[in-house]
Amino acid sequence: MSIDELKGRIPDFAKDVRLNLSSMVLDESLGEQTRYGLFLACAVATRNSRVMSAFEALAVEKMTPAAVAAAKAVATVMAMNNIYYRFVHLTSNKEYGDMPSRLRMNVIGGPGVDKADFELWSLAVSAINGCGACIDSHEKVLQDTSVAATTIQTAVRFAAIMQSVAVAIEAGNATMSVA
Template identity: 55%
Template structure:
């Protein structure tokens, strides 16, 4: 299934998502690698098999194998980090935040692609997973590495639409039960 077929499979009540899915996958502020890596990492974070397969199929033509692996790694590592750091940020006992995480996360330092791109994908996944601490950290890095606010906004728009499309497919699958 392609993204175009995915758009066509969305129910009528999700017409805005159909339009948005087509629009957010075009950006003057992101490179093709940044855009498609964001879309792939976001699909993986949103966890709907139909959405993952459609975006992965279209991203395959846009991303090198190294970039595909790095986008997958961003979704994987942030799946762990977002839970851990969201906890340390939200729990009342702030001593947890000063304790070493003792979690392996070397892929962040050596992602196999441009570090700014990997950080952008990590930011998008962090937005989906709702970790404010991680969003702040990754947003600062990508801005320091030259990605504009417009580029950041485009990445977050991709994450939000991909997540909403995945949630819609999850809901439709549950209702069809």
């Protein structure tokens, strides 16, 4: 599925989402690998097969196979970490924070792409998944490596747009099946 086909699936009630998607795809404020990896990691995080398909088709044209794999790895390892660390952060029993997580996440140590890209993608996926602890952790690493606040904000804005695209498409599908 192409991005244009994806836009065509966004219902008219979500015109702003369609416009935001168009703006996001045309935004060149981030480097190519950073941008397309961000698109793919966020698309996978939405768990919407149409969104994933469209952005994977775009990413494989612009990224190396290793970078594509890294973007997918971000979404999958953050799916695990965001659940676990959100629990640790939200539970009133702070004992869990002192326990080892016992979760394998070797990809974080050797993601196959620039560490800043991996952290930026992880931050965006953590925003989609709603893990405050992970958001804080990845944002701190990015700030410590001198990634500009505008770059961080752009990544989270893209995550917000990507999630809204997935929701709009699902809402449109539900509306069509009821009619």
